Amino acid sequence: AQSVTQLGSHVSVSEGALVLLRCNYSSSVPPYLFWYVQYPNQGLQLLLKYTSAATLVKGINGFEAEFKKSETSFHLTKPSAHMSDAAEYFCAVSDHGAGYSTLTFGKGTMLLVSP
Amino acid sequence: NAGVTQTPKFRVLKTGQSMTLLCAQDMNHEYMYWYRQDPGMGLRLIHYSVGEGTTAKGEVPDGYNVSRLKKQNFLLGLESAAPSQTSVYFCASKLTSGSSYEQYFGPGTRLTVT
Numbered sequence: 001a002q003s004v005t006q007l008g009s010h011v012s013v014s015e016g017a018l019v020l021l022r023c024n025y026s027s028s029v030p031p032y033l034f035w036y037v038q039y040p041n042q043g044l045q046l047l048l049k050y051t052s053a054a055t056l057v058k059g060i061n062g063f064e065a066e067f068k069k070s071e072t073s074f075h076l077t078k079p080s081a082h083m084s085d086a087a088e089y090f091c092a093v094s095d096h097g098a099g100y101s102t103l104t105f106g107k108g109t110m111l112l113v114s115p
Numbered sequence: 116n117a118g119v120t121q122t123p124k125f126r127v128l129k130t131g132q133s134m135t136l137l138c139a140q141d142m143n144h145e146y147m148y149w150y151r152q153d154p155g156m157g158l159r160l161i162h163y164s165v166g167e168g169t170t171a172k173g174e175v176p177d178g179y180n181v182s183r184l185k186k187q188n189f190l191l192g193l194e195s196a197a198p199s200q201t202s203v204y205f206c207a208s209k210l211t212s213g214s215s216y217e218q219y220f221g222p223g224t225r226l227t228v229t
Contacts, residue, residue, distance in 0.1 A: 009155065032216050034216075034217070036220075041223075042222060042223075043119075043205060043220035043221055043222045043223055044158075044205070044207075044220040045220070046217050046218075049216065049217060051216055090157060090158065094216055101146065101209065101216060102148070102160055102163060102173065103148075103158075103160070103218060104160075105157040105158040105159075106157055107155055107156060107157040108155075108157050
């Protein structure tokens with residue numbers, strides 16, 4: 001069974017600073033990995049995904065993530081935080097090896113951006 | 116396309132009451148999912164469906180039932196609501212084939228059980 005661990009339930013950065021949100025996974029099959037963002041009182045929106053192609057994945061709004069198999073990690077980064085990045089971020093791993101596909105989510109990291 | 120829609124957006128139930136949440140998608144997706152979101156718990160899968168007429172249990176299925184009579188609709192039922200079912204419920208859908216494994220989410224239903 002797969003699992004996801006997101007380090008830090010809250011991360012605070014200043015506007016313009018580097019954003020780093022950590023995600024470690026475990027999976028019995030080569031993983032497909034996702035980062036979703038949730039703005040207040042909204043559903044989840046896909047930021048980016050890794051599906052066994054390039055290990056450095058670029059997403060929307062300037063975010064990117066790097067798949068590191070040796071570290072079982074898929075950390076999300078953005079060079080310069082903007083106030084509009086304040087939201088909750090979820091890392092997820094797909095169980096696709098059994099012919100169907102479900103997602104297992106981490107518990108989420110709330111990103112707080114201060115002026 | 117409207118994408119994934121959920122009805123209702125908000126609901127308050129008394130303990131023991133029943134209700135049905137409706138999820139509809141207009142993207143011709145085969146797979147549909149119901150999740151619940153609780154503070155500090157992330158999203159947990161309740162039930163899912165890999166096609167019309169088929170359903171399967173997820174991580175937290177107890178107290179819920181589902182039906183997928185039409186491809187575009189996925190219903191989540193609570194037969195006897197309990198305060199522990201107070202949560203935000205999200206529906207999602209996904210294509211079966213192609214290179215995209217993305218799930219598309221609805222806006223959520225906030226349910227309070229008193």
